[in-house]
Amino acid sequence: MPLWRVFIFASVALNVAALPLLLHQYIVSHPHHPGVVSPDQQQHHAYAPQPGTSGAAASAPSTGKPAVTTDSVINLDHGDPTMFEAFWRETGDAAELVIPGWQTMSYFSDVGNVCWFMEPLFDQQVRRLHRTVGNAAVDGYHVLVGTGSTQLFMAALYALSPADANQPTSVVSTAPYYSSYPAVTDFLRSGLFRWAGDANSFVGDSYIELVCSPNNPDGAIRDAVLSSGAGKAVHDLAYYWPQYTPITRRADHDIMLFTVSKSTGHAGTRIGWALVKDREVARRMTKFVELNTIGVSKDSQLRAAKVLSAVSDGYDGGASRHRLFDFGRRKMVERWRMLREAAAASGAFSLPEETSGRCNFANETAANNPAFAWLRCDREDVEDCAGFLRGHKILTRSGNQFGADPRYVRVSMLDRDDAYDIFISRLASLK
Amino acid sequence: MPLWRVFIFASVALNVAALPLLLHQYIVSHPHHPGVVSPDQQQHHAYAPQPGTSGAAASAPSTGKPAVTTDSVINLDHGDPTMFEAFWRETGDAAELVIPGWQTMSYFSDVGNVCWFMEPLFDQQVRRLHRTVGNAAVDGYHVLVGTGSTQLFMAALYALSPADANQPTSVVSTAPYYSSYPAVTDFLRSGLFRWAGDANSFVGDSYIELVCSPNNPDGAIRDAVLSSGAGKAVHDLAYYWPQYTPITRRADHDIMLFTVSKSTGHAGTRIGWALVKDREVARRMTKFVELNTIGVSKDSQLRAAKVLSAVSDGYDGGASRHRLFDFGRRKMVERWRMLREAAAASGAFSLPEETSGRCNFANETAANNPAFAWLRCDREDVEDCAGFLRGHKILTRSGNQFGADPRYVRVSMLDRDDAYDIFISRLASLK
Numbered sequence: 001m002p003l004w005r006v007f008i009f010a011s012v013a014l015n016v017a018a019l020p021l022l023l024h025q026y027i028v029s030h031p032h033h034p035g036v037v038s039p040d041q042q043q044h045h046a047y048a049p050q051p052g053t054s055g056a057a058a059s060a061p062s063t064g065k066p067a068v069t070t071d072s073v074i075n076l077d078h079g080d081p082t083m084f085e086a087f088w089r090e091t092g093d094a095a096e097l098v099i100p101g102w103q104t105m106s107y108f109s110d111v112g113n114v115c116w117f118m119e120p121l122f123d124q125q126v127r128r129l130h131r132t133v134g135n136a137a138v139d140g141y142h143v144l145v146g147t148g149s150t151q152l153f154m155a156a157l158y159a160l161s162p163a164d165a166n167q168p169t170s171v172v173s174t175a176p177y178y179s180s181y182p183a184v185t186d187f188l189r190s191g192l193f194r195w196a197g198d199a200n201s202f203v204g205d206s207y208i209e210l211v212c213s214p215n216n217p218d219g220a221i222r223d224a225v226l227s228s229g230a231g232k233a234v235h236d237l238a239y240y241w242p243q244y245t246p247i248t249r250r251a252d253h254d255i256m257l258f259t260v261s262k263s264t265g266h267a268g269t270r271i272g273w274a275l276v277k278d279r280e281v282a283r284r285m286t287k288f289v290e291l292n293t294i295g296v297s298k299d300s301q302l303r304a305a306k307v308l309s310a311v312s313d314g315y316d317g318g319a320s321r322h323r324l325f326d327f328g329r330r331k332m333v334e335r336w337r338m339l340r341e342a343a344a345a346s347g348a349f350s351l352p353e354e355t356s357g358r359c360n361f362a363n364e365t366a367a368n369n370p371a372f373a374w375l376r377c378d379r380e381d382v383e384d385c386a387g388f389l390r391g392h393k394i395l396t397r398s399g400n401q402f403g404a405d406p407r408y409v410r411v412s413m414l415d416r417d418d419a420y421d422i423f424i425s426r427l428a429s430l431k
Numbered sequence: 432m433p434l435w436r437v438f439i440f441a442s443v444a445l446n447v448a449a450l451p452l453l454l455h456q457y458i459v460s461h462p463h464h465p466g467v468v469s470p471d472q473q474q475h476h477a478y479a480p481q482p483g484t485s486g487a488a489a490s491a492p493s494t495g496k497p498a499v500t501t502d503s504v505i506n507l508d509h510g511d512p513t514m515f516e517a518f519w520r521e522t523g524d525a526a527e528l529v530i531p532g533w534q535t536m537s538y539f540s541d542v543g544n545v546c547w548f549m550e551p552l553f554d555q556q557v558r559r560l561h562r563t564v565g566n567a568a569v570d571g572y573h574v575l576v577g578t579g580s581t582q583l584f585m586a587a588l589y590a591l592s593p594a595d596a597n598q599p600t601s602v603v604s605t606a607p608y609y610s611s612y613p614a615v616t617d618f619l620r621s622g623l624f625r626w627a628g629d630a631n632s633f634v635g636d637s638y639i640e641l642v643c644s645p646n647n648p649d650g651a652i653r654d655a656v657l658s659s660g661a662g663k664a665v666h667d668l669a670y671y672w673p674q675y676t677p678i679t680r681r682a683d684h685d686i687m688l689f690t691v692s693k694s695t696g697h698a699g700t701r702i703g704w705a706l707v708k709d710r711e712v713a714r715r716m717t718k719f720v721e722l723n724t725i726g727v728s729k730d731s732q733l734r735a736a737k738v739l740s741a742v743s744d745g746y747d748g749g750a751s752r753h754r755l756f757d758f759g760r761r762k763m764v765e766r767w768r769m770l771r772e773a774a775a776a777s778g779a780f781s782l783p784e785e786t787s788g789r790c791n792f793a794n795e796t797a798a799n800n801p802a803f804a805w806l807r808c809d810r811e812d813v814e815d816c817a818g819f820l821r822g823h824k825i826l827t828r829s830g831n832q833f834g835a836d837p838r839y840v841r842v843s844m845l846d847r848d849d850a851y852d853i854f855i856s857r858l859a860s861l862k
Binding site: 059061063064082085088091092094095097098101102106109111119124150154180189190191192261266267269270288293295296298299302306 | 531702
């Protein structure tokens with residue numbers, strides 16, 4: 001047969017062979033495409049039904065609290081940081097993690113490290129981000145990973161309490177203090193440590209003072225109020241990030257606690273870290289995590305490393321156009337403006353005065369925009385502000401849980417736009 | 432121009448257009464190809480360097496303990512289940528998880544569930560696997576997720592100890608008992624519960640009895656030895672899986688603990704679960720996890736769901752040719768044969784008698800092949816077996832840590848082949 005017929009035959013054969021591969025290529029590459037990934041795409045990608053998988057197994061991962069409407073109860077009791085989802089949806093696959101079935105199956109991550117269950121990648125990205133932001137010193141510090149900073153808070157109490165003491169060590173913090181401090185300190189009735197209330201009214205030499213700055217619930221910038229040779233301080237710096245407050249100095253305390261929940265918004269990942277100067281304290285804190293949970297999820301450590309890396313990429317001269325702290329700062333400034341306007345329109349509420357300072361990270365003067373609003377109900381007939389707001393389907397946390405006046409409530413400023421907007425319009429309407 | 436020329440032109444154009452896509456398709460699909468995925472491929476896949484990423488950030492996730500040579504110290508002290516890596520390397524992407532940057536950022540997973548931080552996918556796959564294996568009842572049970580079963584063990588002690596008791600509840604277990612039970616029970620000196628030793632020597636009505644079956648360290652099949660109206664039992668069924676022991680009945684105790692560490696080998700993922708009958712006990716256990724770590728890593732819950740799904744896929748009529756329990760059973764039978772031969776060749780050691788039973792899952796008679804060897808040193812001049820083996824660069828856990836005779840040691844049977852083979856040859860050479 002003539003050459004052209006042979007050529008046509010070969011061409012048709014090649015095209016037919018190419019077609020399914022072209023289609024497969026399209027399907028495989030689609031979910032990796034930068035930009036918003038829809039739940040359906042994600043579900044297909046991560047949960048493509050396997051042979052024999054029940055229908056349920058093909059359903060999607062959780063999305064947190066249900067979507068709200070104008071009639072919904074708005075739950076701002078917890079500091080659920082879903083505000084940050086919008087940012088991470090825009091980053092495409094920059095913060096996407098792929099975990100093969102055989103990866104990180106061992107209990108051990110770094111047998112040479114005091115924190116033997118910590119992924120080296122996580123350690124590296126924690127140090128890199130602090131160097132990028134300048135909010136905490138890392139040179140000469142041990143990095144420890146925990147299942148959220150709550151576990152590291154307990155680890156610090158364990159490490160700082162003398163094992164041979166015949167009395168539990170007193171744990172104190174200046175009121176208003178984070179409501180979890182007394183609850184977490186006392187729920188197991190430990191003989192090693194015991195909650196002792198407001199640091200300002202504490203009398204004694206031996207104590208552990210918890211210093212939260214910016215402070216949960218009221219956003220105040222805090223320093224330790226106690227000082228004695230036998231006393232220890234634990235600095236909870238969960239909110240010491242540029243979206244919430246000006247970075248005025250590189251913190252260099254003995255024990256500093258951080259968490260991805262509030263820095264990047266990944267609360268569901270349950271990863272926190274501690275920067276610890278003293279090796280023996282680091283060893284005892286590590287021992288606590290070993291006894292409590294035999295280490296920390298490596299999947300979450302690797303995800304946190306990926307997320308922290310994506311944040312640093314936005315600021316250290318990389319090509320990334322995604323800048324988390326710019327996004328967070330913009331949102332917090334806007335939300336605080338809306339809140340102050342709503343409180344003014346209502347006339348029934350007051351808020352802490354706005355403070356500001358020179359931010360070494362942004363290299364400009366920036367306001368303090370706390371992750372929680374410490375709202376006071378000024379109505380004479382309202383002694384329980386949380387109850388009053390609950391009557392209007394707004395859930396907040398009462399001041400009395402923070403060792404303060406129940407005329408105050410703590411309101412999360414980090415929920416999704418839809419819930420926050422409804423909260424604002426309801427608050428403005430309350431007289 | 433004649434039609435055939437137009438057709439040739441079109442064919443050539445299409446082929447030229449197809450070529451780069453065909454090549455890209457090959458490259459993209461390569462890491463997904465079933466079979467061994469090299470660390471380099473994995474690193475490229477999950478850790479393709481981002482712009483601005485430091486060199487360190489491009490390094491690979493951890494691989495656990497370093498590789499061993501014939502001169503190495505062989506560490507079989509912990510039950511590090513790296514034996515299972517070989518299986519999961521063969522499953523390709525069946526158990527691979529992809530997590531987009533914006534996924535599961537909330538603290539909440541299922542606000543309607545007692546265990547509000549549990550991913551519904553995890554709950555579904557836990558129930559599916561137990562139905563597939565038949566080792567535990569799930570209907571009428573609450574599933575609770577924990578950061579490994581150790582956290583759920585503490586949660587159970589918290590939930591079962593009366594908060595108003597003026598004395599700590601006694602926690603007991605039949606010796607030899609898992610060395611972590613006394614350590615985890617007492618490290619915080621809780622006023623709620625206290626370790627009280629061997630269940631067989633316990634006197635009293637109010638207690639929590641820990642029943643580990645098959646038992647860590649000796650593999651014995653256990654039932655509760657105490658019974659009183661005020662007493663409670665917690666059944667630790669971490670090893671009640673077909674690779675270790677015949678599945679003789681569907682367990683239906685009040686509180687049953689399981690973990691992926693020993694069922695699938697994913698110790699680094701730190702995921703365990705509890706099956707709990709009583710709703711109030713489930714609520715209090717959930718409260719413990721809330722206070723301890725504010726929930727459990729959702730990344731790891733989703734990974735565990737994917738892994739458990741891949742295991743069930745191998746057995747419920749699906750197309751999957753990968754069968755975890757077949758692999759595990761083969762390995763354990765082989766390793767126990769090697770160990771008994773080595774002990775016989777040495778003459779200096781003895782092992783528990785082999786037991787067997789009818790396995791309802793395998794539908795055949797199967798031997799008990801424990802995840803740990805409870806090895807006794809029979810030499811008259813050796814009273815500290817762990818010390819004797821340490822002298823030969825074999826690290827094990829001494830019997831005295833299990834409330835037993837230091838002539839016994841616990842040896843992990845779940846390490847990688849290279850380490851296990853060196854252990855066997857060394858043991859056989861000891862006289």
